[in-house]
Amino acid sequence: MRIPRVLAAVCCVAIQVACGGGGSGSSASVYNSTNTSSSIAAVSVTCSPTSILPQQTSQCSASVSGAGNFSSPVTWTVSGGGTIGPNSGLFTAPDGQSTLQVTVTATSTQDTTKSGSAAITVAPASTVDSVNATCNPSNIQDGQLTACTVVVDGTGNFSPNVTWTASGGTINPTTGIYTSNTPGSYAITATSQQDSTKTATASVTVVNGADNVLPIAVDAGPTNNYVNGAFATLTVCTPGTSTCQTIDHVLVDTGSVGLRLLSQGTASGKLDPAAYPLQSDGSGNPIGQCNQFVDGVTWGSVSLATIRMAGETASTIPNATVPGVPIQIIGDPRVPSAPSSCLSSGVDESDLTALGAYGVLGVGSFEQDCGPGCVSGTSAPNVYYSCAGATCTPTFQGLAQQITNPVRGLPADNNGVLIQLPSVPSGGTTTVSGNLIFGIGTQTNNALGSATVFDTDANAYFTSVFNGQSNSCSYIDSGSNAYFFQSDGYPELVTCSGLNPSFYCPASLVTLPAQNQSAGNTNGASATATFNVGNADTLLTNGNSTYTAFSELAGPNSPIGNCGSFDWGLSFFYGRSVFTAIEQQSVTGTGLTGPFWAY
Amino acid sequence: MKPRIAVQMRTDSALFLLLLNTLLAVPFPVWASLGDNVTSVQSDNAHMKGTLRSVATQRYVKHEIQVPTGQIVREFVSPDGNVFGVAWEGPYQPDLQQVLGSYFEQMKQAVASQRRHGRGPISIETSGLVFQQGGHPRNFHGRAYAPAMVPHGVDVAEIQ
Numbered sequence: 126m127r128i129p130r131v132l133a134a135v136c137c138v139a140i141q142v143a144c145g146g147g148g149s150g151s152s153a154s155v156y157n158s159t160n161t162s163s164s165i166a167a168v169s170v171t172c173s174p175t176s177i178l179p180q181q182t183s184q185c186s187a188s189v190s191g192a193g194n195f196s197s198p199v200t201w202t203v204s205g206g207g208t209i210g211p212n213s214g215l216f217t218a219p220d221g222q223s224t225l226q227v228t229v230t231a232t233s234t235q236d237t238t239k240s241g242s243a244a245i246t247v248a249p250a251s252t253v254d255s256v257n258a259t260c261n262p263s264n265i266q267d268g269q270l271t272a273c274t275v276v277v278d279g280t281g282n283f284s285p286n287v288t289w290t291a292s293g294g295t296i297n298p299t300t301g302i303y304t305s306n307t308p309g310s311y312a313i314t315a316t317s318q319q320d321s322t323k324t325a326t327a328s329v330t331v332v333n334g335a336d337n338v339l340p341i342a343v344d345a346g347p348t349n350n351y352v353n354g355a356f357a358t359l360t361v362c363t364p365g366t367s368t369c370q371t372i373d374h375v376l377v378d379t380g381s382v383g384l385r386l387l388s389q390g391t392a393s394g395k396l397d398p399a400a401y402p403l404q405s406d407g408s409g410n411p412i413g414q415c416n417q418f419v420d421g422v423t424w425g426s427v428s429l430a431t432i433r434m435a436g437e438t439a440s441t442i443p444n445a446t447v448p449g450v451p452i453q454i455i456g457d458p459r460v461p462s463a464p465s466s467c468l469s470s471g472v473d474e475s476d477l478t479a480l481g482a483y484g485v486l487g488v489g490s491f492e493q494d495c496g497p498g499c500v501s502g503t504s505a506p507n508v509y510y511s512c513a514g515a516t517c518t519p520t521f522q523g524l525a526q527q528i529t530n531p532v533r534g535l536p537a538d539n540n541g542v543l544i545q546l547p548s549v550p551s552g553g554t555t556t557v558s559g560n561l562i563f564g565i566g567t568q569t570n571n572a573l574g575s576a577t578v579f580d581t582d583a584n585a586y587f588t589s590v591f592n593g594q595s596n597s598c599s600y601i602d603s604g605s606n607a608y609f610f611q612s613d614g615y616p617e618l619v620t621c622s623g624l625n626p627s628f629y630c631p632a633s634l635v636t637l638p639a640q641n642q643s644a645g646n647t648n649g650a651s652a653t654a655t656f657n658v659g660n661a662d663t664l665l666t667n668g669n670s671t672y673t674a675f676s677e678l679a680g681p682n683s684p685i686g687n688c689g690s691f692d693w694g695l696s697f698f699y700g701r702s703v704f705t706a707i708e709q710q711s712v713t714g715t716g717l718t719g720p721f722w723a724y
Numbered sequence: 725m726k727p728r729i730a731v732q733m734r735t736d737s738a739l740f741l742l743l744l745n746t747l748l749a750v751p752f753p754v755w756a757s758l759g760d761n762v763t764s765v766q767s768d769n770a771h772m773k774g775t776l777r778s779v780a781t782q783r784y785v786k787h788e789i790q791v792p793t794g795q796i797v798r799e800f801v802s803p804d805g806n807v808f809g810v811a812w813e814g815p816y817q818p819d820l821q822q823v824l825g826s827y828f829e830q831m832k833q834a835v836a837s838q839r840r841h842g843r844g845p846i847s848i849e850t851s852g853l854v855f856q857q858g859g860h861p862r863n864f865h866g867r868a869y870a871p872a873m874v875p876h877g878v879d880v881a882e883i884q
Contacts, residue, residue, distance in 0.1 A: 352841040376843070380860045417817050419859055420835070420846050469821035469828075471857075472835050481842060487861075494861060498794065498815050504773070506793040506816045584863035600860055606842030609858070620849065624839045627847055665841070681847040683856035683866055684884060688813075690858045690865070694844055 392456025439534025
């Protein structure tokens, strides 16, 4: 059936010639009258179909054109596999599971230098056998994104593509990113684009989002002398009970990890330690901790507590076998006093006067405060201690027993935090209020949006280019109360000579440019961060010394070899939304995984 | 091979010192270092159970102590045999009381007297002591020197 159709599609001259034997004799005589000899001009080939399964056939036909009373027959050959009838042009594909590209050639019998070719693809049967869909996470809050993925199994050269649909909410038909603003249970369906009878369904449950906004305030703190300290109020409970205590003025610190609260008693804190079970080692000895901040150490117990922050509760941590989040109770009288190996590491900050807060809420880039270095090694560092009787000696501590980032204990919104503080006027202001928002990209109020994402290195550093120097040990830290950097190249940035030698005292306001980059410039992220430095002696007396929030407060920092350090403290946070993502935690729908900062 | 031999010799001498201290019933550890003479480098190394490597320049000798828990402590000794500067970096603070010796108390008093109004890196610059410490938990770095003891011609930026 196909041969006449193909021939009909070829030019009339060729038809005349090809059909010469049984066609119009008058036409042939015309050619004969003007040509003393015949010649072949070209041979063209078409095959149908051009793509077949193994052992199927494809009919090829040739169109021969030429001059004079030329001869139309051709001889068929094939290369690349299979067989072809030398006269019929019927190609038969070989058996097999591999895909072949064969070339069919028709050669004029009159002039064997004239031939034409066509290609035929022989491919095994392509079928879609099954489709499996999953959405992770499968339980989300309204407005939160979840990523649905599909596994398509099949044979041959099948298409892995599916089209996504949902029974409610919205889903990207190509990427499978889903969200809904209405609580409920929804069916997410993936339909094979090749075979629409093959579908898979996953279920996503959408619930009303928890209140993930913990108010923070910048004020003078419980010692009435703090500046640029962002404080929160949170509630801690005995695990599994409703015995709770609310603690105010806990410093929000993205530069450290773990909740640390001052004990009642000599530490002058608010927490009653007796309500919180002590973390103990295999021998039943309580675990003490020497926590190292950059400016000193805190000593106390490791204890277990449930932590309520905004509408969310951290009641357990990943891989833990006991309820509660490990926290440090600073000055806990249930463990011996600080060992000398702790006190020799730095200034002791284990009381209210030194700490300036009733506790520190460390919500930084790491999951645990110490990490693998405290789990195993040649010798235990002076961080975790086993306290037998009156003697505490350094010990190793498993990850799930280490003091853990409270954010990782939340059932949702647990991949990082967002801090929002309003702008403050030049010269400072009395107090400001802002938000500590849990989660990144988990609810409508913590989307990354257009924020620039800066990857950090294993030490939670990125690079700040300042005064031509690439400072690769730089960091963003809400727990530092100013910008801290080296003033090399800026002689106007003199250190204050009076009561405030840890700050700069330029004669007048200085505007400085800097450029922040990802660690090692890995993802190419780069953004300018222009900032101002005012005279600290003046700033700290503004408003009759009642001002506590300053965007222009800065001080000197330590240089160290090839690793310069720019500490973007709370001065940097005013007027910004600053994200801190926790190591190994991903942000749904973005392809991003912590640790990173974004602003 | 040469550095390996040097390390071995240093370890041996450190062990010797440890033994000597024990024999003489000297209370151990011996607080030492910044401001002390060169033998305090050995006692620091022994106290921190470190591995010592020394590099001599024309103006000073830099002794680098690698502590088993990951810290590196560098002690700078002047031609007249005194430790005029120390620097450190690593995942934990080093034993600053050991490294700073008598300057440890001076550092703590200076920090206490500063009106810091909060928290952050430490920078102390007095006529007798410069102390700076930066970084954050899991990675600290710092240095200290006695300005009057820094040999002529040595740039303090080299103390790191």
